[in-house]
Amino acid sequence: MIVRIFLILFISGASAVCYLAGYVRLMSGLLLGFASLVSVFFGALFVVPEENRELWFPVYGDGAAWPFFLLALLLVAIAALLFNKRQVNAPAEILSSVHYKYGIGAFVTSLLSVFLPVVFWFPSDDKRLSIDSSALGEGVLLGTCIYLIGTILSLFLFYRASKGGKPNNPDFMRRVVLALFSMLHFDKLPAFVAFLLIYSPETQIIYPSIAALALAAYIPVGLFLLKISSQCQRME
Numbered sequence: 693m694i695v696r697i698f699l700i701l702f703i704s705g706a707s708a709v710c711y712l713a714g715y716v717r718l719m720s721g722l723l724l725g726f727a728s729l730v731s732v733f734f735g736a737l738f739v740v741p742e743e744n745r746e747l748w749f750p751v752y753g754d755g756a757a758w759p760f761f762l763l764a765l766l767l768v769a770i771a772a773l774l775f776n777k778r779q780v781n782a783p784a785e786i787l788s789s790v791h792y793k794y795g796i797g798a799f800v801t802s803l804l805s806v807f808l809p810v811v812f813w814f815p816s817d818d819k820r821l822s823i824d825s826s827a828l829g830e831g832v833l834l835g836t837c838i839y840l841i842g843t844i845l846s847l848f849l850f851y852r853a854s855k856g857g858k859p860n861n862p863d864f865m866r867r868v869v870l871a872l873f874s875m876l877h878f879d880k881l882p883a884f885v886a887f888l889l890i891y892s893p894e895t896q897i898i899y900p901s902i903a904a905l906a907l908a909a910y911i912p913v914g915l916f917l918l919k920i921s922s923q924c925q926r927m928e
Contacts, residue, residue, distance in 0.1 A: 767910055
């Protein structure tokens with residue numbers, strides 16, 4: 693466990709340092725590549741025959757694989773745009789307390805977008821046993837919609853915070869925001885949420901389409917990275 697924690701801290705710290713050093717497109721491309729691989733992996737789970745799944749990843753139920761593969765293609769397309777989009781001259785904003793307030797608001801919103809839907813994703817045993825699976829699915833869908841709305845709102849606030857700059861360093865807040873975004877693992881939340889919705893050994897009830905919808909949060913994340921990277925004036 694200690695080794696895993698050390699590796700997680702090292703990886704998050706390394707990605708944050710790379711963002712601070714100006715490797716914005718490279719790190720953003722790696723993140724989108726990771727998201728694409730996760731989508732392909734989850735899609736492959738529902739292609740493998742059910743009797744063979746437990747050999748590498750237990751999934752309790754069937755589902756369509758095409759939403760995950762479609763999402764992987766969309767993320768690859770966004771990554772291609774990331775490396776081919778020309779630089780855009782963004783209006784300069786002098787760094788002020790407003791940008792820090794946007795950053796704090798984005799941080800709080802990101803946390804709420806994950807913790808508020810937990811009530812719908814993981815209902816109590818009494819509630820789970822008293823209602824049917826279709827009603828449970830509606831609750832999971834509602835929680836996922838709350839998560840998506842919160843994610844989009846937090847990305848907007850992060851973007852507003854990234855506009856702050858200094859005369860000698862116009863990309864100051866862009867790099868800081870992306871570094872914090874990566875170091876706090878907000879860039880990995882869609883994969884984590886999708887994993888929680890797919891892997892459910894307690895209830896053995898899963899909703900693959902809703903998990904794909906949660907993983908689709910990588911689309912606004914990718915557009916967020918695309919927008920910021922195109923505005924950076926000093927990149928690798």
